[in-house]
Amino acid sequence: MRETRLWSLHILVIPIILVLLGAHFALMHYAPIFYALSVEKAREFSTMIARGKNIGQFVVYILLLAAGLYHGLYGTRGILRELPWSPALAKLIDLGILIFGIAIFALGVYVTWWTFNFELGG
Amino acid sequence: MTNNKPAVDNRRLGLRGWVYAGKYTFERYLYLGHRLSGLGLIAYMVLHILETANRMRGEQAWAELMAVFASPPFKVIEYLLFAAAVFHAMNGIRLMLVELGFFLGKPQEPVYPYKSSVLKHRPLTYLVMILAGLLMALGGSSLFFP
Numbered sequence: 001m002r003e004t005r006l007w008s009l010h011i012l013v014i015p016i017i018l019v020l021l022g023a024h025f026a027l028m029h030y031a032p033i034f035y036a037l038s039v040e041k042a043r044e045f046s047t048m049i050a051r052g053k054n055i056g057q058f059v060v061y062i063l064l065l066a067a068g069l070y071h072g073l074y075g076t077r078g079i080l081r082e083l084p085w086s087p088a089l090a091k092l093i094d095l096g097i098l099i100f101g102i103a104i105f106a107l108g109v110y111v112t113w114w115t116f117n118f119e120l121g122g
Numbered sequence: 123m124t125n126n127k128p129a130v131d132n133r134r135l136g137l138r139g140w141v142y143a144g145k146y147t148f149e150r151y152l153y154l155g156h157r158l159s160g161l162g163l164i165a166y167m168v169l170h171i172l173e174t175a176n177r178m179r180g181e182q183a184w185a186e187l188m189a190v191f192a193s194p195p196f197k198v199i200e201y202l203l204f205a206a207a208v209f210h211a212m213n214g215i216r217l218m219l220v221e222l223g224f225f226l227g228k229p230q231e232p233v234y235p236y237k238s239s240v241l242k243h244r245p246l247t248y249l250v251m252i253l254a255g256l257l258m259a260l261g262g263s264s265l266f267f268p
Contacts, residue, residue, distance in 0.1 A: 011218060018211060025204065030261070043188050045181040065171070072164030079157060083136060108171045114178055 010074045013067040020064040027051075052115030065108040073101045149240050149247065156213050159206040166203055205258045212254035216246055 026034040031042035041047055051057050077097050081090060141154055177184050190196065219225055225243040 011221075014214065014218065021207065025207070040188075040192065043191075045177070045184045048177065048184075068167055069164075072160065072167055075160050076164055079140075079161070082139070104168055104171055107175060111171070111175045111178065 006074060010071055013071050016063060016067040017071055020060055021068065023060070024064060046120060049115060049118050049120055052112065052118070055116075058112060058116050061112045062109060065105060065112070069101055069105050069108075073097050148244075152213050152216075152247070152251075156210060156217070159210040162206050163203070163210060201262055204261045208254050208257045208261065212250045212257070216243075216250045219243075219246065 028039075028042060031037040031039050035042070052061075077094065080093050080097075085093065140157065173187065176187050191200075220239070220243050225246045226239050227242050
């Protein structure tokens with residue numbers, strides 16, 4: 001049952017990733033097409049900070065971070081778990097991926113929070 | 123004495139099982155591509171989080187990093203990343219539809235010669251791959267010829 005829940009979540013986050021990653025690509029990599037903004041301008045420090053201070057962007061980044069990391073790390077775990085590990089090693093892999101995921105998610109949230117609170121010229 | 127042992131024990135292929143296509147041909151290579159693109163994307167995502175943390179070192183450090191990413195080799199890498207994301211997403215949509223039972227036809231009596239579910243949904247496979255190709259071409263043209 002636990003595995004079914006984990007797999008279902010892996011599938012359920014896909015629409016979130018499709019929409020938010022699509023928007024992220026449009027904004028950061030295809031800004032000239034979708035926003036009439038040069039890629040250089042879209043990636044400037046001041047533009048990036050201004051974007052990060054928007055509450056909508058803040059929520060979107062956290063959601064994308066959580067959904068993307070969960071989907072990707074669960075997929076990686078699935079690939080690794082296909083190999084014939086001993087049960088103890090398999091648990092160790094699960095634990096390692098979980099700790100890694102939490103650490104990288106925490107860093108992402110911290111950077112997003114830092115940007116949200118940053119004062120330009122301050 | 124009869125040897126009933128299968129020629130290839132699928133449980134013991136190990137790493138070879140990730141790339142050994144057997145008779146599944148096209149879909150098996152999509153499966154391999156899905157894994158490789160997925161691993162590439164999660165590796166990139168982790169690097170991307172670390173790289174964007176660089177903003178905390180200040181405007182100068184950020185500008186220097188962005189100048190590196192504006193160079194031609196990074197443009198190519200950026201495109202490969204985009205292509206991997208498009209492929210993974212389109213193939214993932216196919217997998218999700220098939221896993222939910224779409225495009226497989228109605229259940230039938232298993233009468234020989236059997237028609238595999240892989241063959242039943244192959245038109246969908248071709249369709250999503252054509253769409254993926256179009257999106258990749260579109261993304262490439264706008265990235266390299268803005």
